[in-house]
Amino acid sequence: MTASDRSGHCPNMTRPSRIVGAMALVGTAVSACGARSGLLVPDLGATTAENESESDGGTCTEASVGVEPNVPNLYFVLDISGSMLVDNKWDNVRGAAASLIKELGPNARFGAAVFPEPHGTNCQAGKEVMSLHLGDTQGAAANVFMGATALTPHGGTPTAATLQGLLPALRNFTSVTFVILATDGGPNCNHNVNMCSVDQCTSNIDGVMNPPNGPNCTRGGSPNCCDPAQTGSTAGLGCLDSDGTAQAVSELRAAGIQTYVMGIPGSSPYGPVLDQLAVAGGTARAGQPRYYAVNSPDEVALASGFEQIAAAAMRSCVLTLSDTVKNPDKLNVYVNGAVVPNGPDGWQLKGQTITLRGMTCTDFGTGPADAAAAPVLVTQGCPTVR
Numbered sequence: 001m002t003a004s005d006r007s008g009h010c011p012n013m014t015r016p017s018r019i020v021g022a023m024a025l026v027g028t029a030v031s032a033c034g035a036r037s038g039l040l041v042p043d044l045g046a047t048t049a050e051n052e053s054e055s056d057g058g059t060c061t062e063a064s065v066g067v068e069p070n071v072p073n074l075y076f077v078l079d080i081s082g083s084m085l086v087d088n089k090w091d092n093v094r095g096a097a098a099s100l101i102k103e104l105g106p107n108a109r110f111g112a113a114v115f116p117e118p119h120g121t122n123c124q125a126g127k128e129v130m131s132l133h134l135g136d137t138q139g140a141a142a143n144v145f146m147g148a149t150a151l152t153p154h155g156g157t158p159t160a161a162t163l164q165g166l167l168p169a170l171r172n173f174t175s176v177t178f179v180i181l182a183t184d185g186g187p188n189c190n191h192n193v194n195m196c197s198v199d200q201c202t203s204n205i206d207g208v209m210n211p212p213n214g215p216n217c218t219r220g221g222s223p224n225c226c227d228p229a230q231t232g233s234t235a236g237l238g239c240l241d242s243d244g245t246a247q248a249v250s251e252l253r254a255a256g257i258q259t260y261v262m263g264i265p266g267s268s269p270y271g272p273v274l275d276q277l278a279v280a281g282g283t284a285r286a287g288q289p290r291y292y293a294v295n296s297p298d299e300v301a302l303a304s305g306f307e308q309i310a311a312a313a314m315r316s317c318v319l320t321l322s323d324t325v326k327n328p329d330k331l332n333v334y335v336n337g338a339v340v341p342n343g344p345d346g347w348q349l350k351g352q353t354i355t356l357r358g359m360t361c362t363d364f365g366t367g368p369a370d371a372a373a374a375p376v377l378v379t380q381g382c383p384t385v386r
Contacts, residue, residue: 060382062332066322067378072176072313073132074104076112077162079183080126083206083266084153087297089184093264094149096302100310101142105135108310109175112145115162116189122155123189123237126162132173157202159187160241163248163259171255175320178313179252179259179281180306184266186273187245188238196239201226203238205269242273249280256318258282260309261291264302268293283312317356317364319376325349329384334377335360341385354378 076097084090101110110133115126130148133141159181170177188202198204203217203225217225224230226238249259259281263274275290284290294305325331333340333347333354340346345358356364356376364375 060330062379062381065325065331065378065380067376068320068322070176070314070316070319071106071108071134072178072316073109073111073173074100074310074313075132075170075177075179076110077126077166077179077181078112078114078149079157079159079185079264080114080118080151080153081116081157081185082154083184084264086266089264089266089297090151090153092297092299092302093182094146095299096306097149098142098146099299099303100306101135101145102139104310105137107135107314109134110141110145112148113162113166114149114151116155116158118151118154123158123191124155125158125165128166128169156189156237157183157185157187158189159183160190160244160248163245163252167248167251167255170252170257176316176318177257178283178316179257180262180309181249181259181277181281182262182264182305183274184264186267186270187241190239190241190244191237192244193239193241196226198222198224198226200240201238202240205240206266240270240273242276245273246276246280249277253280253282258313260313262305262309263289263291263293265295265297315364317361319354319356319378321352321354321378325352326380330380330382331384332379332382334379335364336375339385343386 078093078097080090084093097112110130111128112130113126113128116122117124117127118129129151130145133144135141163179163181170179186202186205198220201217201224204219204221206217207219208217208225215223215225217223252259259277260283261274261278261281263271267274271289271291271293274293275284275288278284278289278291285292292305292309294301296302328349331342331349333342333356335356340356340360342348343357346356346360348355348357355361
């Protein structure tokens, strides 16, 4: 797996500690000022400073605005359907996620939900198993995660219903929240989908052999294992639920929550669906696949996938200001040393939150590396560049 530099994601990182280093730059409140010409902002040191700048025939003074450290909420939504028992995938996912929690420590908060409901029916919507915990250097949060996810996989993949059920709680979280959706198959279990063709039946797509009380479900062949007239199964519960799940992801996005999608081995037949979810979640990679594909079920490969997602999340395009904005019309944002305009391809202010938009977000973090300066500087005092 590789992450494109122009996708808004950090380059491929093999150690979570490097993710922490990248994130720390984003969250550092660096005081610096500069002319509004689009030239590089001069380094004025680590203390508050001001700089006079000619603008519209007059003189104005820019002072830096503090940016809160980027301590996002990373919320795992994990597939524990029956297929996760194959190749020890579930235990390896747990270990990989726990490793990330340990390495990031207090630089993020972590929560987790699983689907389907671990002690419910095969298609019951999943639920939260770990509330938000701030990471720590002692590994206590990782231990809580491991205890909360000591579950036996079973059942189907009610992805849409799970995300819809989680939305009310997730949107009430403080700080920026990212969902990390990890699955090894296609979403199904939608009671509103009453019938589908054989090419949309997940039992046929997966080639399920000898299901309970039913025939073998061959790929592209007969019988259609989602047709109750042929199999006696519950109508629709095996039908691919791509649109319903994309809608659930879009609803999260509308609430300000982006969703990263990780495909675990077994999910490749559903690549187009996972691409659709990544696009709806606002986290699509620039190249193919658009989601984060892991091609091996071992813990090292899964950990690498989680690391890449965490690196992208840490380079968040959403910044929280620690200082009060005195005049929104005299606020400016510098990214990688250059001033960017306020607007669709620049940035937007809402309350105390600045969101980098369009190409500014796409290019964020791809400028010259400089460990002594943050890649984003926010100043106030001079008319906003538009």
